[in-house]
Each structure stands twice: as C-alpha cells, then as structure tokens.
Amino acid sequence: MTEQAATTATSTQPDDDAGGPSVQAGPTVPPATISALLDLVQATYRPGSALTDTERERLQTTIGHMQAASAAIHAYPLTNADEPDPIFSAFRAE
C-alpha cells in the first residue's frame, strides 16, 4: 500500500440530490485513516486483485467525503439518553 497524501475532508450532499457531492472545506482526514479504509474496501470487494489507479483515486475521494460526514455528526452533541427512532416492533402472528 502506498502512502497517501493528506485528504481534505468535505461535507457532502447525498448523490440523488440535484447531483453529486456538494463540497465544503473541512478538517483534514489523516492519510492513515483513508488508507486503512481503502484496505477494508479492497479486502471486502476485491480480495486478491489490485484496485486500478482510477478506482483508488475515486475511492479515496468518496471515503474522504464520508469521513467528513462522520466528523460532522460526531461534532454534534448527544447524550446517552438520545435514541434513534425505532422501526422495529416485536412480531406476533394473529
């Protein structure tokens, strides 16, 4: 694995919006984080075969976007009492 340049994190809009990521400058994502996540992608979807340079470059970018989203949601304060809205319900046949 090659050392990657530091990636500027970005915040994104989802891609079925008016189109593609909308980029805002954000904190820098450590290259080691990007690299480790790229390894995860490769191990999951391309075990035993190398990613092309094009694939690698694009994946680094999208992973950077998602890390930026992660940073943004972790900057928002929550407490232990903050639950997600449940969609699960216990099932019992009639």
Place this chain on the structure above:
Amino acid sequence: MAIDEAVLVSASLRELGRMLRTGETNPTELANAYLERLDTVGRRFNAVVTLTRDRAMREARQAGEELAAGHDRGPLHGIPYGLKDLVATANIPTTWGAVPYREQVFDRDATVVTRLGAAGAVLIAKLAMVELAGGMGYEQPDASLTGPGLSPWNVEGWSGGSSSGSGSAVGSRSVPFAIGSETFGSILTPASFCGVSGLRPTYGRVSRHGAMALCWTMDKLGPMARSADDCGLVLDAIAGHDAEDPCSLTQPYRYAPEESRSDGFRLAVLKGATDGAEAEVKANFEAAVAVLRGVATIEEVELPEIPYGAVATTIIRAEASASFDDLISSGRISELTAPEDRINPMSYITVSARDYLRALRIRRHIGRAVDALMARYDAVLSPTTNGVAYKIGEPFPTARTRSVGSALGAAGNVAGVPAISMPNGIGARGLPTAIQFVGRALDENRILAVANAYQRLTDWHLRLPPLQV
C-alpha cells in the same frame, strides 16, 4: 374523433375528467393520444423506458365501459399516467434504470399501482430514471440505461434526477401526470428542471411496497403533474395505510381543496435562501415572494444548526450499501452506465454502524427541530434549486453551487416532511426556475393550499416549453 393537440398539452386533470364524462373524448382515445405523444415527443427527452400499450388498452377499455355505465371511480378515472421505472408492474419489465436489471420482471403490481388502478387511472408507460435512483453516487446526467434525461425546455439541459422521465414526460406534456420517487431531491429537482409541479409527501404517506428500495427510512413516492391541484388529486388516490409497508402511516389522507384558503397564510422565507443562487433564480424567487405577500404574512427564519447534510449522507449510504449488497458484492456494479457508479458504492461499506446509529439519533433532534419551526407556518419557502438545469455533458461538481436551499432539502428529507415544487419563472438558457414550499409532517393540504393560491395568482405552471407547441 381526434383530440385537439392544444387540449392534450394544456388540460388539467379536472378538465380531462370533464371531457371524459361529457363524451368529448373517451379513455381509449385519450390513452392512444398520449401513447403517440410519448412515443414521439417524450422519446426526444429520453423519458420512456417501456410503453405499456397492451395494458393501457385493457385498462382504458374497462374505464370507458365503467364510465358509460355510470360507475365513476373519481377524478383519475380514465386518465393516462406514467410510472417511474422503479415501481413494480406485473409482467412488464421494471429496470430500475440500470443495465443489470434490464430484464427484471415482477409478478405483481406495487401498491401505488394497485391504488391508481382502483381509481381508474390508465398506465401507459414506465418512465426513465437515473440508475438505482442515483444512490450509487452519479456525478453526471449520463447515468441511466436510457441515456441522459433532457429538459423539455432546452435539450442542452438535464431533466434532473432521479425521476428524470417523470419530470420530462410531464414537462413535455406527454402524460397528464406521473409518479416519481424521492430519497433526497429526486422529485423536487426534476420538477424544477422540467417546469412542472412535484409533490414530495410525508414519509410513510404513500406505500413503498413494490418500489425499489434505496434507503428504507427515506424513500418516498409522490406525484408530478401540471399543477398543485393535479398533484393533490393524485395524492388522494395513492395515499393511505398499507400493511405491506412497515413504515406506512396509519393516518388517513383526503385532498381537501374546498378547504383551501386564498389568503391569511403564514409563510416564512429561509434566511439566505438565495445566497449563491443564479441571478434569475434570485429575481424569480423574490417576485414569487412579492406575489405571496398579497395573501400572506411572511417572516424570515433560520434552520437550527444541525448537520443535516451529513446525517442524510450517512443514512443514505449506509442503507444503500445494504440494499444493494448483492449487486456491489457480485461486482455487477461494473455494468452500470456512469463510470463513478461502478466504483463509489464500494466505499459505502466504510460507514460504520456507530456512525449510522449516531445519524439516526441526530435525526430525532432534526425531526423535532423541523416540526417546531414548521408548526409556526403554513409553509417555509426557498428556491427549489439554486440554478437552472445543468448542461448535458457537464459534471456535477463543476456545475453546482451550494445554497441554504439545499439545507432545507436535507432537513426536509431527513425529517420526512412534505414539500411541493412549482415553476416560478424562466432563467438562464430559457430553462425554468422553481420555488418550493415545505410544510409540517402530515400537512400536505396546507402546502397545497398555498401552492393553489400561488398558481391562481400566476400562470407559470401553464407556460408550455417552446419545443412542444
């Protein structure tokens, strides 16, 4: 008898309904006329995947017989429509706009199709869409097995996505109405770029059963039509609880235009709503607000500081990674049209369970914050998009700019609240601009009342694309 072309391109659902009941036309003639128009005009904009001619003739014949016998199913009886090709139809291909699913055929109709059938509507086409509803991260208009959707107002402009064909078919007046879907912007954006009215209902208002799942907790189905009133009539037919959709709302819905107010609305404009917008978008939005001041009090509001876009991104990508796990894991994403769609989805696996759940936890805060804001108004306004349709061949990252309007889109979709987009003028390159009204959960009738009032005071929704007349 032959239907006048001017009627085909301009009639409202109520007008078509009147003609069907007075014998000026009949459902078979109407279906044939729109099938012909879709096959010629609609195809110019890459709006069509499949014409459902046999089914249309069968449903039209039945509608004609029922109307003649005095069995009236309501305002959609005998009216042709098109369906975004992510909604299942029995024994007719449902491609999801994507090459790997080109041959996919289901053996039963989705709930929304069943409900439209019960209302007597006539399915004439499956309409084009961005592959997999745009969930794979497309960054250009050319991201569909049927080619890039084109705006009826200028074929050098994109129709918007992901309900591309629904937008351009309605915009080119090739169908009276269509069904689209929205996870984040996929009804409102093509409505804006194609100059039509598009209604995103409250999450759970319309059953998703039988529709392609991209993001279970954010996917919505809704109408795209020639006016807000038409959207209300369609929503009335398709809304309602469905036990087959676990997120379906139990609250009933009835469109109630007779209860529409024509003045006394309480509206709010999102602070900075036109920041970064194209000059014409800004001017047309301000003109629309000026019109609305005649029937409403209008205040300026701000959205609370919450990372709406990041929450939406995290939820959509985490759920898309799961909903298309088989496609991504098998490597068949390599068959998708847009090169970036063949690669991007692999990265979605990097969204952790911790982050997904954190986004869902923040979502609760967003729901309450949005409700507290919306409860004070009949609608909150902003431009639907801060520019006109992107140029075909221009990648999105260089085409788009950012505005507060997109924050309203993110907040509205994450919170699952309703919104309607309607044309409010003409912008660059002769392309339409649009305004959106966003409302409180379950308050479709309130935003429709505001929209109806706006469309009574203006005629932008009646303007026809120059290529079509």
